[in-house]
Amino acid sequence: MHYTFDIEEGNFTNAGQASGNIKKTLKQLNVNPASIKRIVVALYEAEINAVAHAYGGKIDVDIDSDKITMVVADRGPGIPNIDLAMTEGYSTASKEVREMGFGAGMGLPNIKSNTDQLDIQTQLGVGTTITMTVFF
Amino acid sequence: MKIKEIADLLNGKIIGDINYETESDNAFASDLMSDVLRLTTPCAMLITGLCNMQTIRTAEMADIKVIILARGKIADEEMIEQASVNDIIIIETGYSLFKVSGILYNYGVQPIY
Ligand SMILES: Nc1ncnc2c1ncn2[C@@H]1O[C@H](COP(=O)(O)OP(=O)(O)OP(=O)(O)O)[C@@H](O)[C@H]1O
Numbered sequence: 001m002h003y004t005f006d007i008e009e010g011n012f013t014n015a016g017q018a019s020g021n022i023k024k025t026l027k028q029l030n031v032n033p034a035s036i037k038r039i040v041v042a043l044y045e046a047e048i049n050a051v052a053h054a055y056g057g058k059i060d061v062d063i064d065s066d067k068i069t070m071v072v073a074d075r076g077p078g079i080p081n082i083d084l085a086m087t088e089g090y091s092t093a094s095k096e097v098r099e100m101g102f103g104a105g106m107g108l109p110n111i112k113s114n115t116d117q118l119d120i121q122t123q124l125g126v127g128t129t130i131t132m133t134v135f136f
Numbered sequence: 137m138k139i140k141e142i143a144d145l146l147n148g149k150i151i152g153d154i155n156y157e158t159e160s161d162n163a164f165a166s167d168l169m170s171d172v173l174r175l176t177t178p179c180a181m182l183i184t185g186l187c188n189m190q191t192i193r194t195a196e197m198a199d200i201k202v203i204i205l206a207r208g209k210i211a212d213e214e215m216i217e218q219a220s221v222n223d224i225i226i227i228e229t230g231y232s233l234f235k236v237s238g239i240l241y242n243y244g245v246q247p248i249y
């Protein structure tokens with residue numbers, strides 16, 4: 001099954017809709033609750049990052065019998081140093097983003113620990129594409 | 137722990153199922169949602185001063201059933217709707233995060249770590 005969602009630039013009210021949707025779908029498919037939590041936490045963090053640090057983007061989700069693949073592709077500005085960005089506590093979040101409850105510098109580390117496969121492709125000025133796979 | 141008991145201790149207002157009983161008596165307090173999303177132990181209650189849609193979304197993703205909004209924060213209609221769809225109960229209290237945490241800790245509510 002394939003699902004797509006749009007991520008609106010700077011829209012903190014709607015951020016999380018895709019993750020909420022996928023959570024419902026996985027519940028209906030009787031995926032085990034522990035896997036569901038890992039999946040939706042990773043997707044939600046990626047969704048928030050696309051709103052908080054980029055100019056929105058698009059989400060593609062594929063659900064198979066034994067795994068889920070989630071691709072979050074945003075419209076820039078790209079990540080200058082991925083190793084640094086993956087470091088716990090590292091954050092460039094603006095004051096506005098912090099006021100929304102984000103900027104702990106834990107999103108990417110959370111994504112890493114909640115996924116079985118993680119690939120981050122980024123190009124400065126173009127965008128970042130995060131591909132996450134979780135096996136049920 | 138009964139939701140009514142918690143609300144009484146905090147002089148708080150319940151939005152949602154008054155008769156709800158938490159499965160485990162533990163809680164986590166934070167205004168930064170990624171610190172909440174990091175938890176691997178099941179968490180019954182989130183104590184926070186962050187009051188927006190992402191508070192509800194975070195509870196939804198992290199399977200947290202009770203949100204205690206401290207510092208006199210009031211949930212708006214959209215938050216209440218989103219919480220109710222996901223069977224999340226909100227308790228609003230005028231007490232600070234520190235006071236809420238102190239009262240609940242004293243009452244036997246366990247920290248996550
Ligand atoms: N999609 C993205 N586009 C551009 N930069 C990004 C993107 N995602 C993350 N970053 C950069 O990597 C840093 C770390 O991201 P991470 O998600 O770990 O923390 P955060 O978003 O700052 O805070 P938190 O996720 O804890 O709320 C960000 O502060 C930002 O500088």
Ligand SMILES: [Mg+2]
Pocket residue numbers: 045048049102103106107108170
């Ligand atoms: Mg983040």
